[in-house]
Amino acid sequence: MDRPFLDLAPCGPLRGSLRVPGDKSVTHRGLMLLALSQGEGRLFYPLKAGDTLATARAMQALGAEVLEEGPHFRVRGQGLRLREPEDVVDCGNAGTLMRLLLGILAGQEGLFAVLTGDASLRRRPMGRVVEPLRAMGASIDGREGGKKAPLAVRGGGLKGVSYTLPVPSAQVKSALLLAGLFAEGVTEVVEPVPTRDHTERLFRHFGLPLEAEGPRVRTRRAEPFPAKDLTVPGDFSSAAFFLVAALIVPDSEVTVEGVGLNPTRTGLLRVLKEMGADLEWQVVEGEAGEPVGWIRARYSPLKGVSVDPGLIPLMVDEVPVLAAAAAWAEGETYIPNLSELRVKESDRVAAIAHNLRALGVGVEEGPDWLRTQGCPLDTSDASHHLLPLHLGGRRTLNQHTHIPHPETHIT
The missing domain is CATH 3.65.10.10 (Enolpyruvate transferase domain)
Known part of the structure; x- marks a missing residue:
């Protein structure tokens, strides 16, 4: 063949x-925080792709309503108390979803959930999130002692800790901050090297507790918070x-x-x-x-x-x-x-x-x-290229070309 x-x-x-298309990181986090809010909010111009649609389905499995309105999502949240899923939650290939959702589920008192994903996701390291969540009191088990999915979570009983990230990771930071919304006391994450801060910005947008001081980011137990509309920037x-x-x-x-x-x-x-x-x-x-x-x-x-x-x-x-x-x-x-x-x-x-x-x-x-x-281009030779390749069916841009937000649909 x-x-x-x-x-x-x-x-x-x-x-x-x-x-x-919309930013994937903001879409993931926006769906999760709207699911934890009270009332109804819209997510304008989210990314609708495999990873983020997996997040939409996961939040539906946990009780939130996630509906499509053209290129947007309308989300009705469950508040800070999610519903126990009736089946295993499939995270597909979305590492961000699995790691951040571990933080949320670890704080759900008495709720039991199992997270899995495709073959690729089941090979990816989860111990970097599981270890600090266990230090907060989380009950998480899984393959290789909880280092790999599938992962089983029994929520509740969290206490705030101060945790220094050994490896720069916005996903680990975000998982701990989300868990901190349900924990007793203060949860502090120290990052020696700055990482993307979408979670912190969305905490502020929704009015969630957050303090930032140099490399230290802190949160504490949250009170119920109202839904707000959110526009996702281009990725x-x-x-x-x-x-x-x-x-x-x-x-x-x-x-x-x-x-x-x-x-x-x-x-x-x-x-x-x-x-x-x-x-x-x-x-x-x-x-x-x-x-x-x-x-x-x-x-x-x-x-x-x-x-x-x-x-x-x-x-x-x-x-x-x-x-x-x-x-x-x-x-x-x-x-x-x-x-x-x-x-x-x-x-x-x-x-x-x-x-x-x-x-x-x-x-x-x-x-x-x-x-x-590198192999810099010799502009005096129009035939210069790395290999004698041929392009078929290409679309080039000109001064009149404008590509709007793509419209895709959740399935």
Whole structure:
């Protein structure tokens, strides 16, 4: 049987403006907090994809009503007391859902639930969340002593702790903060390296208890809180691919509108600027505490850099597209601090290295690093490309192109 393949070839300039789908991280958290609220709230322009639809179904299984209204969700919450699910809760491939939901379920007095997922999710490490939740008094068991799903949770009896994250992880931080809403006393998370702060911003949006002081974030037991509408900004990770495409295709200029510009997510912009990218961006509004604006990228000759390890937690999902940009940069690019990418739904470090090699890019990989030797574009030779590939059925942008919010549907 023939192996599937794509035919690709260099294309002309990319020009125009577009909007990208909603932010996945905010969609996950918005659905969960609306399910815990009292009353009815709407989630405008969420991402409707496999992971987030799994979250919608999980919150339905726990008693919330999640209804579609065109591209939006309308959610009627259960308050802080969720309903015991009648069946195993399937998290699909969504690691964010499983880890954050462990924090919520650990605080549900007397509620019993079992969380599972697909084969990939059942291989992913859950001990990093289970261990600190157990320190708070949570009853959680599962495969390999609770390090892997399926995981069984019996909620209640939580007490606040102070926990220092051994590895930068917004998911672990968020799980503990969510558990802290049901715990006696103060729950404190200390993060030596900043991670994305969507959970903290949504706590403030919904009026939940939160204190932030340097690397320390604290919460405490919450009182019932009313639902509020929430608009999800465009996903920066999705925007990153269009921005890098504009940077490496000669004579291109692309503007992404309505995109989230949360500084704990935009580390890639700082690295690309250091590489010589012609990038502009501006915050023009805010939604639920999330800065939203536009980013403009123009074709730029890039140069290799050594990436600051401290920036990786602020761009962990954008490392693959950074590696693509590095393939077109002059000189060497070194990307460190990638151990977290080894334990995603796939080994992303290995996958990046494999695909770059297939395109003729010089690349080395270590346990937690990548090093590439770029192949900068010779604009005097229009036939220059990494391999003699041919593109069929492509869609290019022009000055009249506008891509609205995509409309998909929950099934």
